[in-house]
Amino acid sequence: MSELKIGGVPATNLVAQYGTPLYVYDQEQLENNLQSYKQSFKSEKFPTKILYASKAFQTIGMMNLVHEYGFGVDVVSAGELYTALQSNVPVNKIHFHGNNKSTEELRMAFEAGVEHIVCDNVMELAELSELAKEYQQKMKIMFRLNVGIEAHTHEYIVTTHIDSKFGIAYESDDFKECLTILDQQEYLVLEGFHVHIGSQIFEMDAWYAAIDKMVSYLKDFNEPLTLNLGGGFGVRYTEEDQPLGIEETMNHLLTYLDEILTKEEVSIKELVIEPGRSLVAEAGYTLYEVGYQKKTPNKTYYFVDGGMADNIRPSLYQAKYSCDIATNMDAEKTELVTVAGKYCESGDVLIQDTYLPPVKKGDLLVVYATGAYGYSMSSNYNRSTTPAVIFVKNGQVKEIVRRQTLVDLLRNDVRE
Ligand SMILES: Cc1ncc(COP(=O)(O)O)c(C=O)c1O
Secondary structure, X not given: OOOOEEXXXXXXXXXXXXXXOEEEEEHHHHHHHHHHHHXXXXXXXXXXXXXXXXXXXXXXXXXXXXXXXXXXXXXXXXXXXXXXHHOOOOHHHEEEOOOOOOHHHHHHHHHHOOOEEEEOOHHHXXXXXXXXXXXOOOEEEEEEEOOOEEEEEOEEEEOOOOOOOOOEOOOOHHHHHHHHHHHOOOOEEEEEEEOOXXXXXXXXXXXXXXXXXXXXXXXXXXXXXXXXXXXXXOOOOOOOXXXXXXXXXXXXXXXXXXXXXXXXXXXXXXXXXXXXXXXXHHHEEEEEEXXXXXXXXXXXXXXXXXXXXXXXXXXXXXXXXXXXXXXOOOOOOOEEEEEEOOOOOOOOEEEEEEEEOOOOOOOEEEEEOOOOOOHHHOOOHHHOOOOEEEEEEOOEEEEEEOOOOHHHHOOOOOOO
């Protein structure tokens, strides 16, 4: 019976020390992804910058690793900002996003001195202008623009009704008002424009459509501005997903942008991207212990000791994953089963209808590519404790987040 190894360590050893469920990152794979972006996102025509979209998976350990590779980070809340500030990432590499930042969050960003704030709507700009005046502090501003393109997996749509909660439409009265507010104040500095068109995108055409729009807007400005194309680069969760890969995607993106800039005679100050998922998803594995099995007239269930509290994505938007029995990797996959979690929701199913070998109670099951939006979207539903997070490389294990304890769960409960 052969067993899964991650970073050179057998799954059973990892679990013996850290328990199940367990979030395991293959650190070498994380570093390969960081290196691929770093090497391929370069241009001779303009400076480039990569920000890790930390919402995908944020811990101090991850922030420090990202910083080792010279990346900046984008954050979207006081909590993400605080985590980044507590890590090795310098404050001038922190970029603050969000459609409804609170006054406290904006104050925190000013007081920390973040590199820039991505302004999402006209009310936010008015508040930013007041705060900058109060602090008598310069602040760089990017505008998140809604270009009316929504891209997911193999499809993208160009919408005529621009109704997203994110961003400002360039052609709108709101945007004109933003430019007026900017003109009438002295502390906010227009840095450039940002766009984020979606997630798990495989088709380059969606990016090209967004680039066309953005360049047409940049053309209206005399000075070169920064262009941030956001994140959303697709990853492989199952065999159905066929991403182009980091290098190829970056090459296409840079080549296309360069052509359009030349054709339209537009210069940019800097090109920025914000990959999240594509840096971390495939480097992450979740290990579970198999518990009971159950047969119904039409299904066989394998139950595992986790589920929607450690990975909400299948229940939330029918995300698909693949899995194996980590303690029996060579066995023939003869059983058509559904892998379900232990939480009190019928929708707590991790994987519908997949082939696995027969199992016994206590076997380990691995779900692949859980490194993005797993830990970061985890909850304490049913008063479950959040699993530990570990990085493994060359046979060495580093604990990144300790497993929550029952005592942790009650930390904020007030006992009368
Ligand atoms: C503004 C922005 N940038 C970057 C990302 C990261 O996207 P992904 O993890 O799909 O690369 C997101 C994700 O929601 C986002 O909203």
